[in-house]
Amino acid sequence: MKGVEVFDTNPSLTALGRLEPLNSFSSRPKQSIGLPGDMPVLTCPIAAADADSFAMKNADVNFGFGTIQSKAGLVQSIRLQVHDVQIFWLADMTDPEVWAAIDKWRQAKHAAVQFDVRGSTGEHGRSVFLKTGVPVGTYRNEQFRNAPVPLAETIWKGMVDLADSGLLQLEAETDIKGISLRRVFVNLLFTERFRPCVGAIKLY
Structure with a gap:
């Protein structure tokens, strides 16, 4: 497994999720x-x-997908809620690597998520693994699966701007009835398509 990476968007650091x-x-x-x-x-x-x-013992969990219209094009949101914490991964809607992962998850009826907790300087990190069910049937965003492919640089910048704007944190709504959101985290989903776009810093 590769090390955790972040992308320096100056002045903030935007987290990069991956598919491993x-x-x-x-x-x-x-x-x-x-x-x-x-x-x-x-x-x-x-x-x-x-x-x-991310304490998960006996936590309610919800996993799903959405569509966000950005100025740069359509962004796919992969969204996980663990009790009162919600995590977004933003992806290019047309990215075949992402759709291949979705197909695998749907076939297995589960998705796999790993939270990589970075240790302080000089300390080892640790990981928390989660297996969660996935929605069944056809997903509404599948209509965009074979849409025209945007330039990687264009959609990446649009995703960075969206993650950096704070809008998702402000507008996020709970996916679990009766549980209000306490924290919202946003990642960009870094796939091979975006390797030429990213100057990444390997943390460990």
């Missing part, structure tokens, strides 16, 4: 039992100071 195959992990989490080795794991870097936000 389960069989690339040095050891398989117990929660991954029953999942195929090539299952894409959706990663999310978390600062040590925010780790308590």
